[in-house]
Amino acid sequence: MPPDSSAERTLLEAAFAAASQAAAPALCLPPALRxxxxxxxxxxxxxxxAASMAAAFHANWGEPVRGMVxxxxxxxxxxxxxxxxxxxxxxxxxxxxxxxxxxxARLLELAATLGGDETLICLISGGGSALASQPLPVLTFxxxxxxxxxLIRQGxxxxxxxxxxxxxxxxxxxxxxxxxxxxxxxxxxISDVPGDDVxxxxxxxxxxxxxxxxxxxxxxxxxRYPALAELAPILNDARWETPKPGEAxxxxxxxxxxxxxxxxxxxxxxxxxxxxxxxxQLGADLDDEAQALGREHAQLALxxxxxxxxxxxxSGGETRVVLGTGGGRNTEYLAALALExxxxxxxxxxxxxxxxxxxxxxxxxxxxxxxMLAVGAARGLSLAALLARHDxxxxxxxxxxxxxxxxxxxxxxxxxxILCHP
Numbered sequence: 001m002p003p004d005s006s007a008e009r010t011l012l013e014a015a016f017a018a019a020s021q022a023a024a025p026a027l028c029l030p031p032a033l034r035x036x037x038x039x040x041x042x043x044x045x046x047x048x049x050a051a052s053m054a055a056a057f058h059a060n061w062g063e064p065v066r067g068m069v070x071x072x073x074x075x076x077x078x079x080x081x082x083x084x085x086x087x088x089x090x091x092x093x094x095x096x097x098x099x100x101x102x103x104x105a106r107l108l109e110l111a112a113t114l115g116g117d118e119t120l121i122c123l124i125s126g127g128g129s130a131l132a133s134q135p136l137p138v139l140t141f142x143x144x145x146x147x148x149x150x151l152i153r154q155g156x157x158x159x160x161x162x163x164x165x166x167x168x169x170x171x172x173x174x175x176x177x178x179x180x181x182x183x184x185x186x187x188x189x190i191s192d193v194p195g196d197d198v199x200x201x202x203x204x205x206x207x208x209x210x211x212x213x214x215x216x217x218x219x220x221x222x223x224r225y226p227a228l229a230e231l232a233p234i235l236n237d238a239r240w241e242t243p244k245p246g247e248a249x250x251x252x253x254x255x256x257x258x259x260x261x262x263x264x265x266x267x268x269x270x271x272x273x274x275x276x277x278x279x280x281q282l283g284a285d286l287d288d289e290a291q292a293l294g295r296e297h298a299q300l301a302l303x304x305x306x307x308x309x310x311x312x313x314x315s316g317g318e319t320r321v322v323l324g325t326g327g328g329r330n331t332e333y334l335a336a337l338a339l340e341x342x343x344x345x346x347x348x349x350x351x352x353x354x355x356x357x358x359x360x361x362x363x364x365x366x367x368x369x370x371x372m373l374a375v376g377a378a379r380g381l382s383l384a385a386l387l388a389r390h391d392x393x394x395x396x397x398x399x400x401x402x403x404x405x406x407x408x409x410x411x412x413x414x415x416x417x418i419l420c421h422p
């Protein structure tokens with residue numbers, strides 16, 4: 001890496017670390033537990049942050065706990081951590097596998113064993129939809145998995161995908177809480193969806209579902225799902241509608257949103273302000289198409305660079321992208337941004353997923369520096385050509401600009417930062 005960008009790269013990575021750490025369960029869960037009556041607890045959970053949430057809960061609850069949480073492969077407990085009698089298992093993501101199916105069945109079984117002296121605690125974070133799966137009894141696992149995988153490949157947004165998932169699931173859309181009825185459920189949530197709709201996070205296993213079967217059917221029609229004829233009879237059968245707000249099964253339940261994209265962006269903003277930057281926040285819930293947003297943000301960066309003051313542009317959310325042979329939505333965003341900037345001096349950027357995984361790769365995201373197009377050309381790489389086939393990974397890897405953090409064990413969606421120097 002040329003020396004003129006090393007300081008900016010260090011600052012970008014430090015800002016991302018500050019953002020991710022602010023959403024760590026060890027930091028954000030304990031305050032949410034204050035004031036809750038301490039009783040023995042049955043703990044159930046699903047999501048990329050499930051293991052670290054379970055460890056934080058065990059360390060701070062002070063009463064006997066038992067249960068099970070499921071997280072993504074590689075996102076389990078660190079050395080020296082303990083969850084006591086809370087079992088941690090790992091399963092497939094973004095596509096569920098046999099372990100996901102077994103985990104979904106086990107969560108339902110455990111919810112049905114809730115004792116009269118126990119509190120049911122649910123620990124929910126992004127990724128939980130795939131990690132714990134249980135289809136309706138009139139569906140096969142493959143039918144349910146195929147519908148969700150198709151929508152992901154088509155670039156559907158997470159709310160559309162999860163609406164369909166809920167209406168094909170025996171676990172999601174509030175159905176896990178119904179199994180525990182009449183016992184109340186306390187749910188603690190780390191949000192990875194734009195707008196922080198708790199019913200959309202991990203498809204809301206303990207949250208009543210305001211969406212309707214007709215909406216799920218319309219989404220599949222919109223994207224022309226080829227196996228729609230198999231699912232239409234189920235989505236037209238009122239017996240399989242999800243439980244709705246106001247139903248007795250949710251009386252006494254509580255939901256606590258403990259970390260969001262805004263949590264991470266706020267921490268980064270404070271960090272950058274301490275380093276002398278004027279901070280411009282574009283929002284925590286941007287969900288545009290990745291390349292279009294990258295081009296738009298490049299123009300904003302060029303405008304702010306002309307202001308004469310060091311400026312940091314922050315945004316979060318979850319962009320949409322058609323998955324290709326390499327990379328993810330953050331490298332797609334950065335590739336479009338870099339092409340639009342065309343080597344403009346004084347602008348550096350980072351975009352990464354706060355869970356540490358961008359798309360299906362071994363990276364959290366990547367970094368843009370002014371000299372990267374020249375570096376790539378010298379190595380025989382064409383960013384425009386690779387982006388056209390959705391292989392932005394190869395370019396950033398070839399230029400040494402990938403950001404590899406490993407699993408962070410939290411998940412508040414994407415983090416984007418552009419530094420503009422006069």
